[in-house]
Amino acid sequence: MTEEFPATWDGGHALIIELGDEEFAAHCQCGAWADGGTPVTSLDEFRLTWERHVQHLPQEVHQGRT
Secondary structure (H helix, E strand, O other): OOOOOOOOOOOOOOEEEEEOOOOEEEEEOOOOOEEEEOOOOOHHHHHHHHHHHHHOOOHHHHOOOO
C-alpha cells in the first residue's frame, strides 16, 4: 500500500479502462463502480467519476491503513 498515493495500482484504487466489443468499460480496481461508453466517449468522463470515488474514500485508505 502506498501511503502518499492511495489511488495507484499498489494502493488498490487504480482506474482501469478496458476496450470490449465497440465500447469502453471503466472501473476502479476495488470494484466499487463501473461505467461504460463508446469509443467516441471522452476518457475524461471516466476519470472524473473515478476521481470523485477516490476523493470520498475513508481517511484510513488515504493514510494507507487498509
